[in-house]
Amino acid sequence: MEANLSARALETLLGAWRGDGGSAYRALADRIRLLILDGRIPVDTRLPAERDLAERLGLSRTTVTAAYRELREQRMLRSIRGSGSVARLPGAPAVLPVPPAADYIDFSKAALPALPWLADVARDAVEDLPAHLGDSGFDPIGIPQLREAIAERYTARGLPTDPEQVMVTLGAQHAIALLSRALVGRGDRALIEAPTYPHAYEALRAAGARLVTVATSPRDGGPDGFGAGDEAGDLVRAMGHANPVAAYLMPDFHNPTGRSLGAESRERVLDAAARQGTVVIADETTAELDIDRGLALHPLAAYGPAVMVGSVGKTVWGGIRVGWIRADRPLIRRLLAVRSPGDLGTPILEQLIVARLLARMDDILDLRREQLRAGRDHLERRLADAFPGWHVPHVDGGIATWVGLGAPVSSQLALAARTQGLIVAAGPRFGIDGAFERFLRLPICYDAESTDAAVQALARAWGSLARTPVPDQSVLAAVV
Known part of the structure; x- marks a missing residue:
């Protein structure tokens, strides 16, 4: 089903797209192209009509027509009779426009390489498989040994948990x-950072959901930082004003900022959520990646x-598609009912692999701590040398740092x-409605060689921007 993007909504996503000099149509096409590649304009979204967008942006229709034509030639748009222009993604070569002689580096994924002993664990897990071959293999809640693990x-980390409180996903x-x-029901409010x-x-x-946002930032947010003063207080106030049914948090x-909420802040937020009846969803995918907090x-x-x-x-490998939910038993039963129309369960063999790995989690975290420490320290040194005007927060864990660029040029x-x-x-990928043009998320989980190549590429790209002055910003800069 195709979604419609209004001219007003696209104007917000575009932000400050005009450069000084050069063709307006090409600058517009480039920014729309990036929005599609970044996922901020989803595939199959119908763009506004040329006349509507031209009027909204204060352009001639000829300029918008030329921009849309260029995007169609790049296979970023397709025209459907009676439906206008619809966003699309071409094949990989068009998505990754790099010089033919160069390899590209994908820093859009903040993910560690696979564990060096993962293949051995997978082979060992196959030995556990025969015990599970007597039934259908469709498992919507998780095998007992993984739920127990x-x-x-959780219990070892200070949260007593029963296996019946766990669903594997x-x-x-x-x-x-x-x-x-x-x-969440249609029209309900949900709180996000x-x-x-x-x-x-x-x-x-x-x-x-209708989204309600609360600002968060690194511990040392720098001159472009915001919201670091009393994030817990902001969350409490937002819950009181908006009365959201759910809140999604990464404590x-x-x-992308790397910050952690302290114990007192956690208590304040959860007390407020309990009073409002807000269900807090805590994403812990990076919670145990502590470097030196x-x-x-x-x-x-x-x-x-x-x-x-x-x-x-994030701890083992992105190719092992196993996650979980820890919740009260009534919600687990409700989730089972919601899940059944969409999928038939989590693969048994991958669950067996993870059950074995959880027994070695302390060893895994020791390895990841050293990898992340080396990656963070090397990235910080390289960025300090190449971009002395950028603000690079010193994170004490996690997978990335939220770099302040000093100008709204992230896209x-x-x-x-x-x-x-x-x-x-680009920074706006992590916000809604085009915010965060002053920021860039950079991963700390790559090896030194990849990081060196990435920083060199960023330096060349930054230099190309310096030759094109950044225009004065409007409301977006003030918001960021």
Whole structure:
């Protein structure tokens, strides 16, 4: 089913797209192209009519027509008789426009490489498989040994948990989508942090939620930082004013900012949520990736009522699509009913692999801590040398840092970086309605060679922007 994007909504997403000099139609086409590549304009979305967009942007219709024509030639739009122009993605070569002799680096994915012993664990897990071949293999809740292992892990971290409080899912994103469908009705309000994990707010929107945002930022947000003063207080006030049915939070090593909520803040937020009847969904996919935080914190639900979401996508490997939900038994039963029309369960063999891995989680985290420490420190040094004017927060865990660029040029920089062989997600990918043009998320989980190549590509892209002065900004800059 195609969605419609109004001229007003597209204007907001475009932000400050006009450069000084050059063709207006080409600048417009480039920005729409980036919005499609970044996912901010989903595939199959119908763009506004040329006349409507021209009027909204104060352009001639000829300019918009030329921009749409260029996008069709790039296979980023397709024309449907009677339906106008619809966003599309061409094949990989068009999505990754890098010089033919260069390899591209995908910094849009903040993910560690697979565990070095993962293949050995997978082979061992096959030996456990025969015990499960006597039934259909369709498992919508999770095999007992994995649910027990997840419960034991929570208990060891300070949150007593029974296996009946656990549902195994197809990764954390699947868990968030299930919870969104179970908790949110069309028109209900849902609270999110801003910036936040893009696929989470997309899942809430798909369930019909009206999103209410609360600002968050790194601990040392720098000159462009915002919201760091009393985030817990802002969350409490937002719950009181908006009365949301659900709140999606990342309390530990937030993606993309890296910040963590302290124990007192967790208690305040959960007390407010309980008074309002707001169900708090805590995304813990990065919660155990502690480098040197020096602060012992329990899972959020140890401080009050909360639904926990976890996975092994960041700790083990993104190719192991196993996640879980920890919730009260009535909600688990409700989630089972919501799940049955959409999928038939989590693959048994992958569950057996994860059950074995959870027994070695301390070893896994020791390895990841050293990898992330090395990646963070190397990235910080390289960015300090190449971009002395940028603000690079020093994160103490997680997978990324939220870099302040000093100017609202994130989308322009991301587009320029593609021509230099680097894919990076622009700051607005982590917000709604085009915000965060002053920020760029950079992962800390790549090896030194990849990081060096990425920083070199960013430097070339940044240099190309310096030759094109950034225009004065309007309301968007003030909001950011």
